[in-house]
Amino acid sequence: MGERIVVDAKGMACPGPITKLVKAYRKAKSGDIIEIYATDPGFKPDLEAWIKRTGNELVEISEEGGVIKAVIKVTAK
Amino acid sequence: MTERILVLGAGPGGLVSANLLALHGYDVTVVEKSEYHLFQPGMLWIAFQGHPPEKYMRPVKDLVKPTVNLVQGKVAEVNLAERTVTLEDGRRLDYDRVIIALGAHLDYDAVPGHSSLVEEFGDYFRGADYAARFWSHFKAMSRGTLVIAAADPLYKCPPAPLKAAFLAAETLRRRGVKDSVSVVLALPFIHEYPSETVAEIVAPKLREAGVEVKTMFTVDSIDAENRVIYSLEGESITYDLAAVIPAHKGPAIRLLPEEARDDDGFIKVDKYTLQIEGYDDAYAVGDCNNAPTSKTGVTAHLGAEVVVERILGFDSRFNGRTNCPIVTDGEASFVISTYDHPPIPVKFSIFKRLLEDAFIASYWSSLRDPEKWSPIFRAYFEATDPSRVGGGW
Amino acid sequence: MAERDELMEVIDKLGQPEVREALVKAVDLLANLERSGLLDLLIALTDEDVVKRIVQLVMTTGTMKLADNLPELLDKLGAIAATLAEPAEPLGITGLLESLKDPAVARGLSRLVTVLRALGGD
Incomplete structure (x- = not known):
C-alpha cells in the first residue's frame, strides 16, 4: 500500500496547481496516491495533458462547488 | 531615539527599501555578503551573447545613499522574537524593524548530476563568472544539441529560459551555425509558458527562431558523463551543451521561529503588506517570500516601495504586479499580471523593446535614487495595468 | 585609492584629442543654451514635480498603445498621403x-x- 499525499492548490491561479502537482510527484513513489484540490478552471485540461504525458493513472476527477478534485495513482515511477 | 531598520540583502528589494527609508531620516543599515551587485538578467547576455560581466556589476557601496550604513557580511540567523540578526562571523545586530530581502537560494543538489553539469559548463543563474564560463563553451559550439531546461517549475524570472533560447538562436544565426546546432527548450509547463495566453504569443516566435520546444519536461537527473538529461515525466534528451535552471528554495539562513517559512523555505508573508506572519516589525521582500507572484526584480522593487510606504504610515498594498520582459531579436513583450488578473495578451513590438532598453539603462539609477524614478514607474504601471489594458496591449 | 584611479582615468581621457574637441563643443553648446535661456528651462524640466506632470501627460494607456502600433500607423498614414498626389474624381x-x-x-x-x-x- 502506497502513501496518500494531499495537495491543496485551491485559490492558486495557473500555473499554481500543476506546479504543486509536479512538486508532490517528485517526492512520490510508485503506488502512492496524490489527491489534489484546485479552483483554477485551466487545471482540468492541464492535468489531462500531464496524465497523458507521464502515463500515471487518473483514478477520479470531479468538480463540486467550483473545486476540482483529482485523485492520481502513481504508476509510472 | 531614531528607529533602527536593518535591511538584509542589497539586491533590488533591499537597495530600494534602504535608499527610500534613508530619505526619511531612519537609521538604516544594509547587510550584504557581496562587494558587487549583479544585474541578474545580464547573465543571459553574458552567457549567450558574450557581453563582458563588468557591464552588469557595480560596487554595492556606489548603490547606497551616503546616509545608509553598509555592513559587509553573511547573515547566519534572524531571530524574529528577539529582534536580532547574527552574521556568520559572529557579529550581532539588533533592530527595531527588519526587512529581509535575501533572495532565493539556488539548490544545485536537488537534482543528481546538476552540480557536475554547472561546474563543467557554467549557466546563467549561479553568477557572472558561471555565465562567462557558459559563454566560453557556447561561443565555440558549431554542431550538436544545446539544451535549455529547468529542474523545477518555480524559478526566478519565468521567461528566463525563453529569453535564453531566443538569444542563443540569435547568436548561432549570426555565427552562421544555426543549421548545425539544434536549440532544445525543455520546459516544466504544459504549454510554452505557464500562462496559455502568453504561450500562444511566444509559440510562433519560438518556431520562427528555430527553437525546438519540449513541454512537460522537468529535469529529474543529469548524467553528466554520458550527457543525458532525464525528466520526471519519463523522457530523456542527449546534449552537447546544457544549462539547467536550479531548484529555488528560501534563503539559506536560520530563521526563528521555524514556522515563519513554508515547505520550500520561503518566508510566509501577507501577500498585500509583505509583513511576515505574526510580526508587525518584520517584512520579507522579493524572491525570498512566498507571495504568489513571479520572482523578479520588478516585484522586489514594487514590493519594497509598498513596505517603505507602510513603515511611513500609509496603507499601501502590493498588487502582485509583474512586468517580465521576453526579448527576441529586435522586439520585446512583457508578461503583465497582478494577483487579481492572470497574464494579459501582450504582443511583441519594437516600442516594448525600447521600453525594456530604457528599463535596463535606468536600472542602477533606479536603485540608488528610487524616489526619482517612482513617478515614472508608477505612471507606466498604471497605464499598463491589466484592468486598463485587459483586452491586450 | 580607487577614487585616485578613477581621477587618473579622467585625466588620461583628456589626453585624447577627440575628447578635448568634444568638451570644447559641449561648452559652446552650454553657453548657447545659457544665452537663449533654454538652459534654465532644461533645469526646471528635471525638477521632480515637473517630471511627474510630464510623465502623467505622456505615459497613459492611450499613448502606450499608440507608440506600440506606431509602425503600422505610419505605414497607413504614408499610404494615405501618397494617394493625395493623385487626382480625385467626384x-x-x-x-x-x-x-x-x-x-x-x-x-x-x-x-x-x-x-x-x-x-x-x-
Whole structure:
C-alpha cells in the first residue's frame, strides 16, 4: 500500500496547481496516491495533458462547488 | 531615539527599501555578503551573447545613499522574537524593524548530476563568472544539441529560459551555425509558458527562431558523463551543451521561529503588506517570500516601495504586479499580471523593446535614487495595468 | 585609492584629442543654451514635480498603445498621403455603393466603423 499525499492548490491561479502537482510527484513513489484540490478552471485540461504525458493513472476527477478534485495513482515511477 | 531598520540583502528589494527609508531620516543599515551587485538578467547576455560581466556589476557601496550604513557580511540567523540578526562571523545586530530581502537560494543538489553539469559548463543563474564560463563553451559550439531546461517549475524570472533560447538562436544565426546546432527548450509547463495566453504569443516566435520546444519536461537527473538529461515525466534528451535552471528554495539562513517559512523555505508573508506572519516589525521582500507572484526584480522593487510606504504610515498594498520582459531579436513583450488578473495578451513590438532598453539603462539609477524614478514607474504601471489594458496591449 | 584611479582615468581621457574637441563643443553648446535661456528651462524640466506632470501627460494607456502600433500607423498614414498626389474624381452615391464591391474598400469601411466605435466609447 502506497502513501496518500494531499495537495491543496485551491485559490492558486495557473500555473499554481500543476506546479504543486509536479512538486508532490517528485517526492512520490510508485503506488502512492496524490489527491489534489484546485479552483483554477485551466487545471482540468492541464492535468489531462500531464496524465497523458507521464502515463500515471487518473483514478477520479470531479468538480463540486467550483473545486476540482483529482485523485492520481502513481504508476509510472 | 531614531528607529533602527536593518535591511538584509542589497539586491533590488533591499537597495530600494534602504535608499527610500534613508530619505526619511531612519537609521538604516544594509547587510550584504557581496562587494558587487549583479544585474541578474545580464547573465543571459553574458552567457549567450558574450557581453563582458563588468557591464552588469557595480560596487554595492556606489548603490547606497551616503546616509545608509553598509555592513559587509553573511547573515547566519534572524531571530524574529528577539529582534536580532547574527552574521556568520559572529557579529550581532539588533533592530527595531527588519526587512529581509535575501533572495532565493539556488539548490544545485536537488537534482543528481546538476552540480557536475554547472561546474563543467557554467549557466546563467549561479553568477557572472558561471555565465562567462557558459559563454566560453557556447561561443565555440558549431554542431550538436544545446539544451535549455529547468529542474523545477518555480524559478526566478519565468521567461528566463525563453529569453535564453531566443538569444542563443540569435547568436548561432549570426555565427552562421544555426543549421548545425539544434536549440532544445525543455520546459516544466504544459504549454510554452505557464500562462496559455502568453504561450500562444511566444509559440510562433519560438518556431520562427528555430527553437525546438519540449513541454512537460522537468529535469529529474543529469548524467553528466554520458550527457543525458532525464525528466520526471519519463523522457530523456542527449546534449552537447546544457544549462539547467536550479531548484529555488528560501534563503539559506536560520530563521526563528521555524514556522515563519513554508515547505520550500520561503518566508510566509501577507501577500498585500509583505509583513511576515505574526510580526508587525518584520517584512520579507522579493524572491525570498512566498507571495504568489513571479520572482523578479520588478516585484522586489514594487514590493519594497509598498513596505517603505507602510513603515511611513500609509496603507499601501502590493498588487502582485509583474512586468517580465521576453526579448527576441529586435522586439520585446512583457508578461503583465497582478494577483487579481492572470497574464494579459501582450504582443511583441519594437516600442516594448525600447521600453525594456530604457528599463535596463535606468536600472542602477533606479536603485540608488528610487524616489526619482517612482513617478515614472508608477505612471507606466498604471497605464499598463491589466484592468486598463485587459483586452491586450 | 580607487577614487585616485578613477581621477587618473579622467585625466588620461583628456589626453585624447577627440575628447578635448568634444568638451570644447559641449561648452559652446552650454553657453548657447545659457544665452537663449533654454538652459534654465532644461533645469526646471528635471525638477521632480515637473517630471511627474510630464510623465502623467505622456505615459497613459492611450499613448502606450499608440507608440506600440506606431509602425503600422505610419505605414497607413504614408499610404494615405501618397494617394493625395493623385487626382480625385467626384464620387456620387451610386459610385460609392459600386466601390463597396471592392474588398479593400469594404475592409476600410469596416475599419472606419471600428474607429467610430472607439470614438463613441467611454
